[in-house]
Amino acid sequence: MRNKLYISFIFVVFFPVLTVGGYLTNELRQSALEDTKEEALTNMERVKERTLAVMNVPLYVSNNLLYDLHLKNVVNTKYQTRYEVVKSYREFDSFQEYRKLYKDEISNIKFYMENETLLNNWEIIPADKMILNSKWYKAAIAGKGLVRWIYMDDETKKQQKYLSLVRQINFFDLDTSGVLVINVNINRFNLILSQESQPIMIVDDLDHIISTNQPEYFGKKLTDIIHFEQLRESKTGMFEGDVEGESTQIFVDTISTENSLNDIRIVSIISDESIVGNANKVRNMGLSVIGVSMFFALLLIYYISKLLSNRLIILSDQIKQVGNRNFNTRISIDGKDEIGQLSKQLDFMVNNTRNLLNEVYETNRQKTLLERKQNEIKFKMMASQINPHFLFNTLESIRMKAHLNGEKEISQVVKLLGKLMRNSIEVGTGKVTLGNELNVVQSYLQIQKFRYGDRLTYELMIDPLSKTVLIPPLIIQPIVENAVIHGLENSRSGGHVCVETKAIEGGILVHITDNGVGINEEKQEAISKMLHEQNQHDEERIGLKNVHQRLQLTFGEKTGLSIDSKLNTGTKISFVIPLEEGRKDVKGHDC
Structure with missing residues (x-):
């Protein structure tokens, strides 16, 4: 007016x-x-x-x-x-x-x-x-x-x-x-x-x-x-x-x-x-x-x-x-005319909106708490999934080496195994640097190298700028373990595993590549479907699925695992870790 x-x-x-x-x-x-x-x-x-x-x-x-x-x-x-x-x-x-x-x-x-x-x-x-x-x-x-x-x-x-x-x-x-x-x-x-x-x-x-x-x-x-x-x-x-x-x-x-x-x-x-x-x-x-x-x-x-x-x-x-x-504001205008009636109706609407928001907030809080607890349980299960067969074979190899070559090499393998076990047990729900995760991967590969000898070779090609990037723990190690067990263990001639990180526009690209037995197209489609399902009915692939889901929960739906495999040729598993703006791109080189 x-x-x-x-x-x-x-x-x-x-x-x-x-x-x-x-x-x-x-x-x-x-x-x-x-x-x-x-x-x-x-x-x-x-x-x-x-x-x-x-x-x-x-x-x-x-x-x-x-x-x-x-x-x-x-x-x-x-x-x-x-x-x-x-x-x-x-x-x-x-x-x-x-x-x-x-x-x-x-x-x-x-x-x-x-x-x-x-x-x-x-x-x-x-x-x-x-x-x-x-x-x-x-x-x-x-x-x-x-x-x-x-x-x-x-x-x-x-x-x-x-x-x-x-x-x-x-x-x-x-x-x-x-x-x-x-x-x-x-x-x-x-x-x-x-x-x-x-x-x-x-x-x-x-x-x-x-x-x-x-x-x-x-x-x-x-x-x-x-x-x-x-x-x-x-x-x-x-x-x-x-x-x-x-x-x-x-x-x-x-x-x-x-x-x-x-x-x-x-x-x-x-x-x-x-x-x-x-x-x-x-x-x-x-x-x-x-x-x-x-x-x-x-x-x-x-x-x-x-x-x-x-x-x-x-x-x-x-x-x-x-x-x-x-929404804690009280709308109150004196009078019985149209302005007074309007103020009373608006005050009633604000009270209803405030109550509704409180209900929605409490519901979301409980839902978030439940999801976090479930993720913690899944993560603890993931951290504790150490294959008994793997431990048995490793200890047997240590025994044989001790019998044939003395104690120096055994001491190194035991040290690596203890480091790997300690990292798996102490892992929590927080984030770790990519460099720390790669140290776990290297310890695991050195132990497997001890087991398989010349049948297994590996290579870590790491962009120095990627080491300080924060990621959820036990993201790369389960994928490397899957490559060794399912890709190379059944191969008589052994094989090669390559872990590569390189900066791309907007993030860090991670490749885990092996030249093992590979996966046929039908099974590859089944694994891809399993990764996007909510129910965990395939216990054999619970490691890959857990990694995939934690990547998406942490970095969004655009992340997650990408699998590219050919039968009798090898398998490449990739994912992207998004970065904040302002980082310069650093060109890496392929394995």
Whole structure:
């Protein structure tokens, strides 16, 4: 009920107010954007005209120097002495005159020429190998006399960077050429931009910031400040982008000069916050009024809904406790109306459920106790099933060996037999490590080896990581005993028994293999059927059945014995011990 009142409030009051407020705020923002756009375009046009006027000066000077015969004679003469070079330089003053005349627009003028007789006076510079291989020099040569604007270091000004006009000057009648470099006075650009209120930059075609009225942008590239794909594509116009994590309006325009291979761009950035500042103030004031009104309205709705829904909330909390399996909860709501009647019926249902669960719990407890006792009896019977015939033959063999060979070997066999007997008697219902179980198996096989001599051979191929796995006791030994008695004892030539463990995905695989008489298909089907029956009517196979059932009781229905046998070939009995997740697989090798 309370939620319905809240939802009604949201749809009737909250959404309409937000819709109207959002519409008005958006209109104010759009109006501010249009005004700012017009102002920004006007400012950029003014900056563009003043910047172009500065750039036209070095362009005009370069056009004059194309036809300067004095420059042509100075740089193409093959001098015999340094005195001749110095004298020629003193008579050539064109660069100095241009710098004096246009000191506000031009910072420096240099000419690079491949003439080994020239001297470097920071105006006329012999082009050595390093200069010839520089990018800007190659770009000038590739321009074939056209102008290229490059933001480059000036070695005559302590490697300070300047926007430079770079141009090849050809002397066609002499079949020679040189490169003219005229540095634009950056201070002039800085003065122009400093008169603008919004952040503005002059940028070359490689995104180097040549000049700006923002000190923190000096030495950076445009892409370090503005993250916007269109800027890399040298597009012009108005865009929305991200500048230092803040939404910003970006204005881009180009400055093109005559006979130029590339353009210079003007970029102005205005944050959305500064554009819509007044609109945001109105919005914030409106949101404050709306927030106060909605608070009082919500408070009123809260108290009204509390009077109506308090009993339902208490009932809901009690039902949640029952849902969390707390059946001792008492559901009690005063009153004789529908809510009171509902609480009484729910309390009656909870009491019945609690009694039923207690009965089921007691029944399952008794059933589990009975099964455990039965399994303990079966396990004790399994542990005590030592074949008297086996004990008789073993003792007789010990006697014969003692008579023929002395006492050392007898002592070892007696020790193994005592170990095997002690392990069988002391076994309980807990789990043992696979390594301990294999020690019992090895003791048993050594005793049988003593009995049969060369007629019996055996092999244990154990994955070291499997030794610490916990399994029920007397799982592998009965299977090995079954292999020796039923598989090899009746074979005149004897045989071989192999016990192998290896890690596979999700568990440990155990193989017990013999090359004895084997089992025909009909008998093999009978044994498989017997393993899955509940009644133990075949006493001859009670060992295999007990092992099979204990594996399934311990590890689940997916485990248990798997028998693969062929008559006169041998028998392989396998089972899988599941492992917890996280163990690495270790590849074993077959017997």
